[in-house]
Amino acid sequence: MTTPYQAPTAPWPDGAGPGGYTSPIPVTPTGLGNALRSEWTKIRTVRSTMWTLGVLLVLVIGIGLLVAGVMSGTSDLSPQPALSAGFFGVLLGSLCVITLGVLVVTSEYGTGMMRTTLTACPSRSRMLTAKALVFCAVAFVTTTVAAAVVALADSALLTGGNGAGAVPAPPMCATPGAQQVSCGHGQALGGMLAPTTDQWLRATVGIGLYVALLGLLSLAVGTMLRHSAGAITTMLGLVLLPLILALFMAGNSLEPVRNALIEYCVPNGIATLYDNAFMSTGPQGWDPLWILLAVTAVALGGAYAVLDKRDV
Template sequence: MPVRDATFGDALRSEWTKIRTLRSTMWTLGVMLLVVVGIGLLVASVMSGHEASGFPALAAGFFGVLLGSLSVITLGVLVISSEYSTGMIRTTLTACPSRSRVLAAKAVVFFSLAFVLTTVACLLVAAVDSSLISGHGVLAPSGSQWARATVGIGLYVALLGLLALAVGAMLRHSAGAITAMLGVVLLPLLLALFMAGESLQTLRTDLIEYSVPNALAAIYGIPMLDSGPHGWTPLWILAGVTVVALAGAFTVINKRDV
């Protein structure tokens, strides 16, 4: 058989085969779809027929997305950390010695899959929500709101998962990386809830403004505070953080042993 060096296309095909055949992918993304669609439609059905003056029609999807993003984060970590825990990473790097190429292929395949599935789920929820809770003082969605509630949310959740992948590559430990990411998502807002002192108000406000739940709420047009990032800004902030984390992951993976 002819022998040739592995290309980036080979790495992409390999990672696609892995991610679509792993049971963890089916479970995590299945739970994500169930939670995003199920809770989104449940909230819309509860709100239908009730007065909700000033509430954006598409914002009912926020609650399901917030919980569903935890499944995407978990899968992002497992995409890389599971290979270290099973020793499969040795086989992967034997077939494709370029560690940067392997990590880049994992990032591209995972991000694409997470973005497409999340966007499709959000589009379904947004379409049903807009029909169920229209009227009764609910704000009709504009084109920008539709874009943020579907593509914007899809990008944000996929970037959260990509950040988790970068953290998993640096820590190489599934439980540690998942715990770290849950802390990033939930801890700032939880800490802010217990900061009642007047001297801590500035820190409390900052923690709320830049927390992940508030970022998702801001993209939907229902931020927890009037100040802080609005519209598409939370997405650009997360993109910057993810780029920095990925740079750290590429640096670390090339400097240490398997």
């Protein structure tokens, strides 16, 4: 005859009862540092990051050197900033950063990984802040290094190695008639203009910050739309559509709109940082960077607001 089971009445070992159990695993409060380490692990271990950043480096450095090589072999070019040869590579490379910025968020929604992320980090604002900081740092460092390599090569190929120490002489700035006029920022050497210190900073650090902000804007748009294809299409439209529309606006009545679209489009912002703006009017110097910073701040504010109100 079996004896019926009786629950133990003696206290649990070490005085730990059902209501006073102490886990041997140390429990520590989490913060932004933990979220940063988590996002860094995710962004460096997925293949999309390596592919997009690899293509970015190929486009920025490869096209930049190719354009500089072509310009160095052409003797009938009008004087222009030597570092502007990096414009085409950066413009195409920025599309890679835009794509990666969107995928940093939307890929987790697509795979359902966002549920796990928010379970591990219930604070949604902390999660988005960590994503933004890690991605912005990666995009800035990668773009700045690539732009610096191209800038050094362009300076060596197009100005014979003369750099920021050259004595300033009138460089060329674009006018509405596509002619070049003197405005005093560099030294003409062999048809090109030796860069000044400010031009060096804008062509390296400035370009890195501008492209990183474009990626951060893409991250904000991806957070609000939560759809990879839709967010990427939206960002490509914001980057390319204003200039395309301006090219098809003929007639004097549309001239103010056409000029505004050209002056404030992203390609002209990049060209302005290279001191080779499409038009003599509009933002100059570091202005495109501050404009994009304001737009990105507004978009990030919207992303934080939407993220807190939506379900996963």
